[in-house]
Amino acid sequence: MSSTHTITDQDLTHLRRCVDLAREALDDGDEPFGSVLVDSRGTVRFEDRNRISGGDSTRHPEFAIARWAAENLTPEERASATAYTSGEHCALCSAAHALVGLGPIVYASSTEQLTTWRTEWGVDPGPLTPLPIHAVAPGVPTRGPAAELTEEIRALQARSSGVA
Incomplete structure (x- = not known):
């Protein structure tokens, strides 16, 4: 149930926070990903950033x-x-999202974009097949990517990959 709905101003506000969290993760030695969970009233209920540098690749x-x-x-x-996120969920995260029954996912950059960038840079794709959310969790509505944030995210990913 993939969607091509337009990214709203409210979406961009939350996605910008995700990019800030991704930058924080990268500055702390982790991969540049950040996410926030927003309830139906628009209140941020939880936020986090990538924390895999400690050895737990599920963080x-x-x-x-x-x-x-x-x-x-x-x-x-x-x-x-x-759920708002700087990068489209991987297969692990898409499955977790669907299994706990969360609502829509809005992402700033897509799996397709990240895969293309990493291929251009000659970077190993990693241990998981890069699948879009709907390939793992077809019932979860999605919006993204956000063109307004593409270059900023590409730059973070390039820095993470050692090409910038």
């Missing part, structure tokens, strides 16, 4: 959101919440 912010939501929100609250 993605999107996975942390799913775990936090499962522990702290009712099924109804989860279904009406929106």
Whole structure:
């Protein structure tokens, strides 16, 4: 159930926070990914950034959101919440998102973009097949990417990959 709905000004506000968190992650030695969970009233309920440098490769912010939501929100609250993220969820995070019953995902950059960039730079694609969200969680509505943030995210990913 992929979507091509336009990114709204409210979406951009939350996506910009995700990019800030991604930059914070990169500055701390992690991969540049950040995410926030926003409830149906527009309140940020949880935010996190990538934290894999400690050796646990599952410490993605999107996975942390799913775990936090499962522990702290009712099924109804989860279904009406929106996850914002600097980069489209990987297969691990897409599955976690769907399994806990979270609502829409809005992403600043797509899996396709990241895959293209990494290929251009000659960077190893990693241990997971780069799949779009709808290939793993077809029932989750999505919006993205946000063209307004593409160059900034590309620059963070380039720095992370050692090409900038």
